[in-house]
Amino acid sequence: MTQRLSPNLRRFIVFVFDFIAIGVSFVGAFFLRFDFKIPPVYFPLIKQGLLWVYLCQTAVFVSQGLYRGLWSFASLRDLFLILKSVFLAVSLTVIVFAMNWNRLLGWPRSILVLDGFLLLMILGGGRFAFRFSREVILSWTKKRKKILIIGAGQTAHLIAREFLQRPELCKKIVGFLDDNPRLSGFRLHGISVLGRLDTVSRWVNKYNPNEIIIAIPSLPGTKIKKILSVAQKFNISCRTCPPIRDVLLGNVHLNQLREVRVEDLLCRNIVTVNEKGLENFVKNKKVLITGAGGSIGSELCRQILKYNPSVLVLYERSEYNLYRIEQEFKTTFSPNINKTKLEFVIGDILDEQKLTGTFERFLPEIVLHAAAYKHVPLMEENLDEAIKNNVLGTYILAQVVLQFYVKNFVLISTDKAVRPTSIMGASKRMAELITSQLGQLNHITKFSAVRFGNVLDSEGSVLPLFREQLFRGGPITVTHPEITRYFMTIPEASQLVLQAAMLAKGGEVFLLDMGDPILIRELAEELIKLSGLRPYDDIDIVYTGLRKGEKLYEELFIEDQHIKHTVHSKILVSLNELFAKLPKDWEEKLQDFSKRSTLYSNKEIVQFIKLWVPEYTGFQNKEIQENAIPPIPLDNGEKSNLVVLPRYIH
Template sequence: MFGLDWLVPLPRWQKRAVSIIVDFFSLIAIALIAVWLRLGNIDLPQQFALSILILPFLALPAFIKLGLYRAVVRYISHRFMFTVFTAVSLSFLIWSTAILMFDLDYPRSALIIAWLMAILYITGSRLVIRWFLLRRSGFKNESDSIVIFGASDAGRQLMNGLVGVAHKKVVAFIDDDKSLYEQKIGAIKVYRREDLEELIQRFKVKEILLASPGMSSKERQAVLTWLTPFPIKVSTLPSMEEIVDGKVSFSDIREVSIEDLLGRDTVPAREKLLSQCITDKTVMVTGGGGSIGSELCRQILKNKPKQLIVYELSEFALYNIEQELEDMTRNLSYSVDLIFFLGDVKNRKKLEEVIIQFSVNTIYHAAAYKHVPLVEHNISEGINNNSFGTMTVAEVAAELKVQNFVLVSTDKAVRPTNFMGASKRLAELSLQALQDEYSNTRFVMVRFGNVLGSSGSVIPLFKQQIANGGPVTVTHKEITRYFMTIPEAASLVIQAGSMGTGGDVFVLDMGEPVKIADLAEKLIKLSGLEVVDSEGHGDIEIQYTGLRPGEKLYEELLIGDNVDGTDHPRIMKAHEDYISYQELKSEFDQLHSDLKNHNYLAVSDKLSKLVSGFKHSSGIVDYIQEK
């Protein structure tokens, strides 16, 4: 097109050289045409020649100085037009001054004609090139129509940021501010929410971008609920604070996250509770490479411990968190000693050596197997790690007078129907029993539900299934779960761990439970797709696969109703029954023997006695059966 294809592969400096050469001769032509238009005669006196020839020599340096050739034509915007006006006006002012000072021949009124023509030429030539490049990349023919929700500064900057992005075309704004209705922002009209359906039909809208970073979580959830019925993809913009700080750019527009769907506003952390067991202390995190353990490490590091010991069984997980924490200390200029141990929480001798050598003050115990079906198939490993492992770490901590011990527990420990949940309740019972025996160590348990994005979490699975074209698999239509983000959970674990006098079971406020099927449906619809209906119409099917071994329809956070509030609005204190340390040790010995012999029916009976509400009804599915 226009024979311009040869320009595209040229290096940037060569393109600039071509632009300068073309502008050189074009300015001469403009000066000639201006005189022709003024005099109405193509036979020009020769005395005009000098005035005409000096124009490009005066104008081009001004163009270069003001950055006219630095702009990437594909992405020019209204700011470039201002640069053109400034550069052309300045260069013509210099040219006019030179003509007047040296008394050169040139019609004075032609100066104005030439100035207007130069602005038109410089602007028009760039826009033609821009149009050619965008058309060449398929922008015009295959662009997706986009609506921006939010006509504030963020929305306007987003619109400007999308200028020139291939296959994206902003066709409308939607805003709740009535004063903006029918107004235009950069030629884009502002509409009401009620107009969205009409906009989708008129412009064939494929995507809506949420550009209201100041919205609260509840407000964002309400907007997403409103958008769910529409067959368009929904994406969101990072907060303006992140953008201004340079942490992200407008190219980092992301898909709607599960956090947006939950509409949960986080409560600001209490700095005193965060630092109480950490600052200037030696802190140890078991399972420090896991989802919760690694986030605990990040937040602990920010609270400036004297030493941070990461204890992890998985070499790969330990390597990853080692690299991340070392980068954090360099970037934040923290002087914290980082120590990384490959180790098993059942290895009493190694635990003793680590705690003694480094004089550990606080332990956050996050090491656990948590995937319910896997533990159902590997009962012995699950109980050995989650229950006996916790007892081992806690006993060593108590014997060596570690000041604080915080257990990361789970809502699955409440009236469990699976071995994983029962093993975590046994871990809680261990700490409660040890508290009666050892007063020098303060044992605290923190119980909460599912965290978003953890290993084995359902949300990444759903997103992957949607990306693959489905089906999305849900175990049961009525299954519900509590959800919380990993950073919020880790922060509340640290804060709860600083509360209480010992033997306390703290329960985190998880908000309202969420139906997994509803979650799957919303994720599909907000991806711009339709759920397959009973007649087979739609894009992504939701398949119900049935409850897995040990899986419950719903989870609970409290065994009984005996619960107290605390000074923190998201942390409650439960009062749970427990048994003595000696009795528990005796039961553990018998349990260990049954596990060794793979006598899982006896294990199940023993757990029914020890764990309140335990009811295992799915049958024994361990891969290794009784000897």
């Protein structure tokens, strides 16, 4: 087979084929012109003209790269290249013949036209005949796996085209399913659109495919669940396509198809942002991101790079996290396409001198503050560090931002800041208050905060822990059967943070619409099912009881708060923040805490927090401790006391 030949040998074979084709088409043109009876008087002219034809047409074919294409994947693009090459070759031949007209008197003018048509048929036909015969041979010699594709739009077209262009994969598409009634009964690449998505069970029964591919990036989670349940019932593999942004760019390849994940089942709509507005907001600006190596910080970096800032400063305390993101950008970031200058800085937001030096060096215009301690149970044991990093760190950074007249400052906050029951939530609420206050007091920097719930697959979050527990054979631990959380994917959250930053006027706390809350128990059950196992039978789910600082449910705002919609349907703004009050002499109190934090007892830290956040009710509160739910009884009547299990963030 040709794929075993060296590239040079393949090119030589193609060259020989085209060389022969040039001669055959030229002589064939004479046969056609004279009804296959060429008068002997034309023999010398044919011999003389053939030399010029070879010189002209071979030169054009080489210059157009006609020998670099692979016949196995001959496509319409190759046909257009052949058409262009033949047109140029015949045109050059006409010019050369016109310059030597005295030597070629008596030539029929139609010869070169016929030559062009014949040459096009031989070159194009030869390539497509080779591809077709190769596909037929492969289909005869190897058993092909049957595929049912969900969707008949652009994504399905790209996936189907790649399958059809790669017969060595031995895949056969049996049909497409799509809810668009206008597509029903039509054909895509010669393959029928069989019907609607809700008929998937019928067509699986009829065609018995080996695999289902979901080729609709925006398909709701409820429909994915139904398709997945059919696939599991018939023991069929089910894969899905890459994100919508890759589809819009035409970047869909077979190696990007992946197994269905839990996040695909969360029934979320695709987030859209004002791309043009964001480009105007970021392009040619200097941007600094704190916590740039973390889950949210690193994704913010990826999103920001799409809009071509002049400089992107990645400020991160963890050497390993910064190294990891640096290595990623080395392999994925193209300086030839994106002119952004990347700067990797190891530094702590509590180090005012380091921050000042960094700002002095790069003069950022936009600052996204993602650095924070986020682990709820750990912060319950380390109150002083939570306040120092999340509150004092935000204050120090904000002062440096003011000193250097930064245009925009955005704090990444959390829904745990609403009526906080945890130290982490209270510390983020304090950071929100500082941000809001500074936004109202100055008219140079636009200070704002963006509050949202949990992000899927972030470091230390519930999904990685569930996967680890599943890998170990279970059980999966959930704190309470009714506990719910808001979820968003990391790219979704990052895109909306940037959109909110663009909308900021100063002093706002933006709230992201997280959709409906998800039962953590159901999340665990879906993860088990996706692994081909049965919840409670193959893998048990154990309820361990709420932990310190943990709520059954989270809130993005308090019911009596005044909430206003923005121009973006997924972004709200809390008007109450415009009237939020900080304690009297709050800056002096914060600076005093900075100097004497190691001398503060936990009780004094709680009192300090309550000066700022009177609504804070934590596990230091006796009443809440008494109301905390006990360990949930197991099926065998015993109580769960798995105190040694890893802690995680919901």
